[in-house]
Amino acid sequence: MSAYGTTRHHGQPSANSTPASTTLFRRLSWEGTVPLEIRVDSKELPANSDRGLECYYIQAPRVSYLPLLMPEIRRFLMDVVFDEAAGKMLKEEEWWFESEEGTLLKWHWPIGLIYDNHTISASIRPPSQTSTSHHNLQVTPLKLILHLASPPTEKLLLSPSAESCKQAFMGQLKEADFVRWGNTKRMTGLRKQDQDGIWEGIKEHNFDDYWRVASKIVPTTAPARSGSPPPSTNPSGHTRPPSVDPQSAPDRDNAYNVRSVPVRLYLPDGPVMQDVVPPTLEDGSPHTLVHYLSTHLPLLFPPTPYSGPELAYAMMHGVLVPPDAEMAWLGACMAGADGWVSVCVGIAR
């Protein structure tokens, strides 16, 4: 059984406070990777570099960021593409990436989000004469063009330094914390060691290191929902009936008690939508994905009763998400490492 749920602020040790299914989905989300093909803009290769070797392939973690790939890319360029003199001129702070279509790639978007957003955008764009006439959703490498100079800073808005990346990441965690609880006590309450530690978990792509800290700030899913009674007994030896005590300590961090789930909706080629997402609706029922989508994008997800063909689909971490998925559950089990549930909307055929 996972130990990730044992480090709670209220110090209540409970070996089974994190259900196995929660840990499973957190691990699946964490371990997702996407293939990237990185090619230096041919105009920026020095005259004496070996053009035949200019592509570098990386199977990158979905939860990582482009600036974190730069050391590895630099080593490849130094080893294979540039000679020592040219290599010395490489300045990572001037690097920037764009897609084949000329889309500027953002430093603060998780790589998985960049990949899914690009795949979906490409799937609805009519093909140019040179590309293949079929676009499908098979996993193909995302082709990135790496530029080594003259970054469009007014559009990038952030520098690609690892420190900048860390600040942006921590900022997203804080914003998510605030969305959930109306304050950032859980984030500001972390010791410096933990704040650094969670970022190290991202940099080193280590699930345990990341969740050692994340378990203190990410909501839990309620053990009661799995049907098993709470482990405590009263002094007379009878087990307590499995009643739901709303004031019990584990519920303080329960996914269904948040004010709002941190969710962003990504349409192909924009815009990005963000709004309040309560975990339960006014009638007390859990807020489901289909309800969220038909509320915010009724033209793409017509509300019931609707019997026409499916117009669009919702994708997270590269997988299609069932319409009855609960937003609170998604927030606890399938959020990105930055705390946000990123829903990419694609057009169905």
Add this chain to the structure above:
Amino acid sequence: MASGSPDDSGRQAALPWTPGDVSESATEALQALDTYKKKDPSKVVVRFKAVGNAPIMRQNFYKITASNRFQAVIQFLRKELGWKAGDPLFTYINLAFSPAPDDTVSNLYKSFATEGHLIVNYSTTAAWG
């Protein structure tokens, strides 16, 4: 619970794009996307609040176009304060966090406005590291 893994073929239907071969529903969906792309021309109220030694402006409430990025708000604030590009300026929402510069005012307003306005705190130092 999830219907597939990254390797699942799932909805792997090819989308052949030849002129006139787009299904009706895809056309309807593309039109819907165009509708959602339209920029919201409405304005929302942003309230600037100084933190620490930062100067208080004569006017603190402004109507800002909802579709603007937060970066535009930062630049607007810098101009109103008369500060140059290199001068340190840190901004926060509700004294709690710094949004990503490409977050829109619309999204921030919908998510964090209180009493009809979005509070943007500004400071000369990084208050919440």
